[in-house]
Amino acid sequence: MRFLLAATAMAVVFGAAGTAQAQDSAISGRVDRLEREMRAVQRKVFPGGAGQTVEPQITPETSTTVPGMPSSSPLSDLTQRVTALEEQQRTLTGQVEQGQYRLRQLEDAFAAYKRLADNRLKALEDRSTATAALGGEDTTVPADTAGAVIRPPAPIGTRPSIPAPGAGTTPAAPKPTGTRAQQVAAIEKPATGDPAEDGYTYGFRLWQAKLYPEARRELETVATKYPTHRRASYSQNLLGRAYLDSGAPSLAAVAFYENYKKNPKGERAPDSLYYLAQALIKLKKPASEVCKVYTELDQLYGDKLSTEMKAGVAEGRASQKCK
Structure with missing residues (x-):
């Protein structure tokens, strides 16, 4: 009786395999279903198991395709990834250059402010410490007279x-x-x-x-x-x-x-x-x-x-x- 059931199950498996070869699109699902049925029959025939189960001689092919990977060739995929990295690098380079330019602007503005503050501070210190005239000499030139015609003073x-x-x-x-x-x-x-x-x-x-x-x-x-x-x-x-x-x-x-x-x-x-x-x-x-x-x-x-x-x-x- 046991051998008859096992033979029946194997025949079913062989038949399923033959059908799978004829119907390529549905083989995987059908093989899975038949395997589950075979295991159910084996559990009935061999209640305790103990290594007495009969493994099917025909098993579904194992797919070598990694889920989520593109179906294109490896070289094409690597080319696309390198292109994406180059675009990201160009974007980062532009951001770094903009940051450096803004930093230079801030440094120039701070230097100009510091010069102005130093001049004003010096003027205040000179006013507070001056105790004598300089003989009536005029010794200053405005900062905004670059275009003005300027001549040397007399002795x-x-x-x-x-x-x-x-x-x-x-x-x-x-x-x-x-x-x-x-x-x-x-x-x-x-x-x-x-x-x-x-x-x-x-x-x-x-x-x-x-x-x-x-x-x-x-x-x-x-x-x-x-x-x-x-x-x-x-x-x-x-x-x-x-x-x-x-x-x-x-x-x-x-x-x-x-x-x-x-x-x-x-x-x-x-x-x-x-x-x-x-x-x-x-x-x-x-x-x-x-x-x-x-x-x-x-x-x-x-x-x-x-x-x-x-x-x-x-x-x-x-x-x-x-x-």
Whole structure:
């Protein structure tokens, strides 16, 4: 009986295998079903097992295809993967280059900010420690005057003097003594009814007394508040000299250049251009820039220069070896 059942099961398996060969698309499922049935029959025939089960002689073929792998050739697959990696590399390279460019921009911006902060700090320190005038020299050049014609200043000994405000009869300010507040209080503040004239006169007296921060405050107020008044040109020019005398040549140059540029017909425009040249020398600018300033001064204001200023320009040109 047992052999008969086993033979029957094997015949079924052989028949299934033959059918599978004829029907290639359904063989796998049918073989699985038949195997399950055969195992069920074996469990009935051999309840305890004990190695007495009969293994089928025909088994389904084992597929060598790895699930999920493409059916294309290995070379084609590798080519696609390499192409994808190259595209990712190009993307990463572009991102790195953009990051480096932005980093350079930030570094340049920080360096510019640091230079500006250092200049301002130095100007504040110079103002607080200045105790004496520098002989009335103007030694600063504005940072935004690259396109301006700049000429060398004349020697200190031939530098033109600055006229006193008003009719030229204003007495020299007394030498201040005592605390800072007492020194400022000792300077007489005029009250003629003309605020621009009074502000310039007061600023001039503070400048004479070497109270430069207070003088700059008054002079800047006049130049800003009364730009059309004749004393605006005087105030802006003297503002530059106050910066220069307190050891802040860069700020002085800005003041001189603005007076010359914004008010070229002002009475102190020639003086500002003259002192701007001296500022360039103090800043150790190239002689070519200084000579350009002197040339422009001669071309624009040659017939308006005083004898003393003309002599200063001539000596300045000679010292800078201007052609």
